[in-house]
Amino acid sequence: MKDFSNILSRFALCGNVTGVVPLGKGLINDTYKVNTDEGPGYVLQKINHAIFKDVALLQHNIECVTRHIRGFLVASGEGDLDRKVLSFVPLKDSEQTWLHDGESYWRLSQFILDAVTVETVNPEYSYFAGKAFGEFEAMLADIPDTLGETIPDFHNMELRARQLREAAAANPAGRMGSEEAIAILQEMECHMEYACTAERLHREGVLPKRICHCDTKVNNMMFDKDGSVLCVIDLDTVMPSYVFSDYGDFLRTAANAVAEDDPDIGKVEFDMDIFRAFTKGYIESASAFLTPVEKEHLPYAAALFPFMQAVRFFTDYINGDTYYKTAYPEHNLVRTRNQMALFRSVMARREEMSDFISGL
Numbered sequence: 001m002k003d004f005s006n007i008l009s010r011f012a013l014c015g016n017v018t019g020v021v022p023l024g025k026g027l028i029n030d031t032y033k034v035n036t037d038e039g040p041g042y043v044l045q046k047i048n049h050a051i052f053k054d055v056a057l058l059q060h061n062i063e064c065v066t067r068h069i070r071g072f073l074v075a076s077g078e079g080d081l082d083r084k085v086l087s088f089v090p091l092k093d094s095e096q097t098w099l100h101d102g103e104s105y106w107r108l109s110q111f112i113l114d115a116v117t118v119e120t121v122n123p124e125y126s127y128f129a130g131k132a133f134g135e136f137e138a139m140l141a142d143i144p145d146t147l148g149e150t151i152p153d154f155h156n157m158e159l160r161a162r163q164l165r166e167a168a169a170a171n172p173a174g175r176m177g178s179e180e181a182i183a184i185l186q187e188m189e190c191h192m193e194y195a196c197t198a199e200r201l202h203r204e205g206v207l208p209k210r211i212c213h214c215d216t217k218v219n220n221m222m223f224d225k226d227g228s229v230l231c232v233i234d235l236d237t238v239m240p241s242y243v244f245s246d247y248g249d250f251l252r253t254a255a256n257a258v259a260e261d262d263p264d265i266g267k268v269e270f271d272m273d274i275f276r277a278f279t280k281g282y283i284e285s286a287s288a289f290l291t292p293v294e295k296e297h298l299p300y301a302a303a304l305f306p307f308m309q310a311v312r313f314f315t316d317y318i319n320g321d322t323y324y325k326t327a328y329p330e331h332n333l334v335r336t337r338n339q340m341a342l343f344r345s346v347m348a349r350r351e352e353m354s355d356f357i358s359g360l
């Protein structure tokens with residue numbers, strides 16, 4: 001493994017480093033746990049600079065968000081602050097919370113002790129997660145700073161549709177020749193207009209952008225040992241977006257009976273118990289700011305995110321796997337099949353979802 005001592009020596013950390021080991025399952029950044037001879041240690045991340053082009057803006061967003069949340073928690077008398085909001089370690093010689101070593105960009109945060117991340121949740125955890133994401137958005141509703149889009153138009157379905165069409169037309173890796181690839185593209189095109197509803201509503205002036213997390217996968221949440229939510233992590237994509245992002249992306253991962261890259265798509269199914277529990281929690285904490293248009297379109301959001309993710313995985317497959325980390329050549333195709341199966345399963349349950357939401 002790489003020698004991290006030069007990088008770590010630039011940060012104002014406490015104690016002596018006793019080891020560095022890989023951590024987590026992120027598809028974009030490289031993450032490591034840094035063990036020290038005193039205290040809980042740290043999390044070191046190499047920020048994927050090919051994807052996050054403006055690291056200064058990225059860290060600006062994260063610093064504003066964590067400062068604001070910390071202030072909110074202090075004002076509401078919360079204890080255990082270091083486990084409820086991330087804190088980043090500055091460099092020894094400046095206030096800056098990121099390092100460019102000439103080649104890569106690095107940042108260091110405090111490791112949260114006794115916290116667990118999970119890959120699957122039960123309805124009870126989903127309810128807490130729903131409350132936590134609603135609270136996260138509510139806490140950020142009055143943030144005084146201006147946050148930029150760390151990946152411009154990140155969850156803009158019209159952009160994702162364009163990227164798919166450009167990739168399919170250029171066919172740079174020669175992967176558009178198969179019958180299956182053509183069929184997937186056709187199926188995606190059939191749903192494209194519906195999927196772009198959010199952009200249309202935004203243009204019509206009835207759908208606002210709010211500060212959202214934009215990567216609310218189950219494993220981006222820290223739970224305490226007793227199951228309660230400590231905090232939300234992976235803040236790179238916190239930016240103005242539609243509330244659909246956080247609501248939809250959580251269900252995409254939590255309500256799928258299997259992982260997003262499980263090749264056995266016969267097992268993919270949208271779990272309505274998880275949907276009901278998460279939606280109840282989310283609406284309880286977000287109802288203060290949700291508009292009727294936002295609320296009414298939550299079933300659409302549940303369908304949009306598997307669909308958008310399928311489009312993104314498939315685009316990357318066509319492009320020859322340049323964006324997501326992959327473990328084998330067909331990985332992005334397997335992920336695409338899985339997410340399309342989930343999308344179909346959600347689509348079949350839209351009415352049932354709407355009825356549940358109106359009854360809350």
Ligand code: GN1
Pocket residue numbers: 025026027028029051214215217220234237260309
């Ligand atoms: C990426 O970094 P990670 O693995 O939490 C991606 C998300 C996708 C997700 C799919 C910046 O998230 O948008 O939903 O993979 N993040 C970025 O698993 O593209």
Ligand code: MG
Pocket residue numbers: 025026027217219220234
């Ligand atoms: Mg992550």
